[in-house]
Amino acid sequence: VKVMLGVDIGGTKVAVGAVTREGEIRGKVMTAWTDISGPEGFVRSVVEVLREAEADLDGDILGIGLGCAGTVDWDRGAIIESPNLPIAQEPLRGLVVQALGLPTVLDNDANVAAFAEARVGAARGARHVIMLTLGTGVGGGIVLDGRIFRGASGSAGELGHTIVMGGQDPCMCGRRGCLEAYASGTALERYARQITDGGPPGPSGVALETAEGSLGRNDSEEADYGRALRELREQGRLDGEAVGLLALEGDSAAREAVAEVSRWLGMGLANFANIFNPEVLVVGGGLSTLGELLLAPARDLMRQMAIKPNGELARVEVAMLGNQAGVVGAGLLAWQELGPGV
Amino acid sequence: VKVMLGVDIGGTKVAVGAVTREGEIRGKVMTAWTDISGPEGFVRSVVEVLREAEADLDGDILGIGLGCAGTVDWDRGAIIESPNLPIAQEPLRGLVVQALGLPTVLDNDANVAAFAEARVGAARGARHVIMLTLGTGVGGGIVLDGRIFRGASGSAGELGHTIVMGGQDPCMCGRRGCLEAYASGTALERYARQITDGGPPGPSGVALETAEGSLGRNDSEEADYGRALRELREQGRLDGEAVGLLALEGDSAAREAVAEVSRWLGMGLANFANIFNPEVLVVGGGLSTLGELLLAPARDLMRQMAIKPNGELARVEVAMLGNQAGVVGAGLLAWQELGPGV
Numbered sequence: 001v002k003v004m005l006g007v008d009i010g011g012t013k014v015a016v017g018a019v020t021r022e023g024e025i026r027g028k029v030m031t032a033w034t035d036i037s038g039p040e041g042f043v044r045s046v047v048e049v050l051r052e053a054e055a056d057l058d059g060d061i062l063g064i065g066l067g068c069a070g071t072v073d074w075d076r077g078a079i080i081e082s083p084n085l086p087i088a089q090e091p092l093r094g095l096v097v098q099a100l101g102l103p104t105v106l107d108n109d110a111n112v113a114a115f116a117e118a119r120v121g122a123a124r125g126a127r128h129v130i131m132l133t134l135g136t137g138v139g140g141g142i143v144l145d146g147r148i149f150r151g152a153s154g155s156a157g158e159l160g161h162t163i164v165m166g167g168q169d170p171c172m173c174g175r176r177g178c179l180e181a182y183a184s185g186t187a188l189e190r191y192a193r194q195i196t197d198g199g200p201p202g203p204s205g206v207a208l209e210t211a212e213g214s215l216g217r218n219d220s221e222e223a224d225y226g227r228a229l230r231e232l233r234e235q236g237r238l239d240g241e242a243v244g245l246l247a248l249e250g251d252s253a254a255r256e257a258v259a260e261v262s263r264w265l266g267m268g269l270a271n272f273a274n275i276f277n278p279e280v281l282v283v284g285g286g287l288s289t290l291g292e293l294l295l296a297p298a299r300d301l302m303r304q305m306a307i308k309p310n311g312e313l314a315r316v317e318v319a320m321l322g323n324q325a326g327v328v329g330a331g332l333l334a335w336q337e338l339g340p341g342v
Numbered sequence: 343v344k345v346m347l348g349v350d351i352g353g354t355k356v357a358v359g360a361v362t363r364e365g366e367i368r369g370k371v372m373t374a375w376t377d378i379s380g381p382e383g384f385v386r387s388v389v390e391v392l393r394e395a396e397a398d399l400d401g402d403i404l405g406i407g408l409g410c411a412g413t414v415d416w417d418r419g420a421i422i423e424s425p426n427l428p429i430a431q432e433p434l435r436g437l438v439v440q441a442l443g444l445p446t447v448l449d450n451d452a453n454v455a456a457f458a459e460a461r462v463g464a465a466r467g468a469r470h471v472i473m474l475t476l477g478t479g480v481g482g483g484i485v486l487d488g489r490i491f492r493g494a495s496g497s498a499g500e501l502g503h504t505i506v507m508g509g510q511d512p513c514m515c516g517r518r519g520c521l522e523a524y525a526s527g528t529a530l531e532r533y534a535r536q537i538t539d540g541g542p543p544g545p546s547g548v549a550l551e552t553a554e555g556s557l558g559r560n561d562s563e564e565a566d567y568g569r570a571l572r573e574l575r576e577q578g579r580l581d582g583e584a585v586g587l588l589a590l591e592g593d594s595a596a597r598e599a600v601a602e603v604s605r606w607l608g609m610g611l612a613n614f615a616n617i618f619n620p621e622v623l624v625v626g627g628g629l630s631t632l633g634e635l636l637l638a639p640a641r642d643l644m645r646q647m648a649i650k651p652n653g654e655l656a657r658v659e660v661a662m663l664g665n666q667a668g669v670v671g672a673g674l675l676a677w678q679e680l681g682p683g684v
Contacts, residue, residue: 071649071650071651073651080650080651081650126494127494128493128494140617142617144486144491149486149618150619151470151618151619151620151652152468152469152470152619152620152621152655153619153651153652153655154619155619155649155651155652156617156618156619156652157617157619158616158617158649158652159616159617161616161649162504162613162616162617163506163609163612163613163647164505164506164507164508164519165506165507165508166506166507166524166545166605166606166609167548168548173649175646175647177506177609182508203508205548206509206510206547206548263508264508267505267508267519270505271504271505274500274501274503274504275482275484275498275499275500275501275504275617276491276493276498277492277493277494277495277496277497277498277499278493278494279494304517305505305517307413307497307500307503307515308413308422308423309413309415309422309495309497310493310495310497310498310500313494313495
């Protein structure tokens with residue numbers, strides 16, 4: 001059977017799977033820790049797991065698709081900048097070609113995840129798909145007419161760094177007011193902290209009485225309100241994941257923090273509905289495990305805030321492929337880009 | 343000579359010109375007032391000027407391109423909703439085909455203006471072009487790979503109604519925090535009013551001390567500061583155009599109001615640079631007559647706020663085609679969509 005190797009290169013691990021033309025993974029997905037001590041070690045750790053996967057497989061490997069965190073220069077096959085990986089400006093694609101002797105493509109991890117969801121996941125069959133990946137940060141992927149849209153130099157789709165609250169709260173990117181500062185796991189943790197400080201969750205420095213009707217804020221009059229969050233905080237265990245788990249268990253203060261993420265997610269989705277008029281908006285990443293608790297209010301707000309035809313048309317779906325999206329998407333991208341010749 | 347009729351249907355006037363395959367206007371552009379008393383009168387007024395243009399021309403008219411204000415349903419050839427025209431849900435394209443017997447396409451006016459600038463205007467030669475039209479409101483047009491991007495049902499590109507200040511100032515669309523509420527002629531007037539009220543221009547209800555370093559705000563200590571704006575206001579003549587003229591004459595308070603528009607324009611441009619990674623961002627519409635007074639600070643802020651490769655790559659240009667963009671773009675669109683068969 002003919003396959004492409006789909007490779008998901010994250011901040012701590014690299015995962016490799018053999019992907020068929022139909023987007024199925026054959027055999028098992030191999031994973032290894034990435035060596036982030038420096039560029040050489042990093043490339044070596046990626047190449048090693050690729051060689052292992054190659055040795056392990058009885059199929060014909062026609063090529064390799066790499067999905068990697070960071071800003072991609074498509075023409076050079078390089079990561080221009082990456083928050084976590086020591087790979088900036090290295091010709092990663094070329095180094096893999098050199099080591100493995102197989103045709104290789106390199107794209108951003110959020111792009112390939114969006115491509116996987118559009119081809120075989122939550123947005124299967126749709127022409128225009130926008131995906132937001134909500135984790136520590138907010139990643140974005142754009143699929144238009146069934147293809148990843150990359151822009152002039154390969155770095156389109158930085159959807160998490162669109163400004164939704166100009167000049168306001170600082171973002172991890174060093175700027176202010178980005179969607180990522182309001183609709184990420186990091187934001188969820190901040191909202192929970194605001195609640196434990198006795199305030200409402202939300203943007204700082206903003207007169208909230210001028211804001212839209214809030215989603216699910218309550219009067220916080222229960223004696224127990226916020227107690228579980230305060231306990232987490234005292235134990236030094238207050239982070240986005242812990243807040244999400246509490247919210248799933250029904251804790252009302254944690255739910256209020258999640259509702260604030262939903263509100264900003266809804267605005268972000270409305271923006272992308274207005275800009276792209278897509279059939280499907282997919283929400284993935286760690287926060288998407290909150291499911292409809294996060295998505296239902298965001299979907300409602302998206303429909304209110306988007307212009308009518310766009311809001312009515314766009315479906316908002318939870319990502320289906322979970323942590324396999326990277327491997328499947330990278331493999332499918334290799335099929336799309338390298339397939340016709342092989 | 344073979345031509346397409348390019349038709350620019352605005353809120354008050356319709357303009358028709360004969361457009362060559364190269365995007366040149368042959369002969370003169372005919373204009374007429376649109377009858378906005380109702381759908382029938384409206385269509386009649388459009389058809390009449392089309393008939394006049396047809397009679398007046400000695401070239402071969404191969405087809406018609408209509409650019410019309412409002413949200414377009416591309417497949418139906420209809421305007422779904424329009425702020426000013428009594429044409430919602432009417433099958434405008436079909437009615438024109440019926441009356442003139444010529445193949446016809448219908449698109450949004452901001453889309454065709456962007457197409458004109460991308461093909462023969464300020465962004466000539468670029469593959470990916472985003473255009474913002476700053477007038478009373480903010481229109482948007484998206485050209486990707488040399489073609490207008492319309493999304494799933496024809497209403498992509500509502501760039502003026504992307505949220506840049508979630509939950510804050512009301513927009514004409516009834517929602518809050520849209521780019522249009524901060525970077526339009528209407529916003530310019532509001533900023534001038536805020537200055538005459540003795541305050542700084544900007545979003546209401548927001549603690550500005552948390553904002554980015556402001557652009558060109560001064561200490562407002564000159565005795566004369568704001569006097570010209572106050573006089574305009576007393577005379578009931580304070581609007582975006584008057585503030586713009588004062589700013590061009592050097593009035594420092596008017597310039598402060600313009601600087602606030604620049605600031606939000608810069609953030610909007612940064613968002614579209616991050617999303618699309620385009621070669622060119624074009625700024626047109628009435629406010630673009632302010633030229634570099636508006637654009638220079640917006641360009642600087644765009645470069646600061648966009649991710650590095652996208653901010654460095656994107657050129658920010660003033661629209662070149664002025665009020666001919668609609669006619670030229672509608673004609674060129676007819677060539678692109680209808681041309682191969684004629």
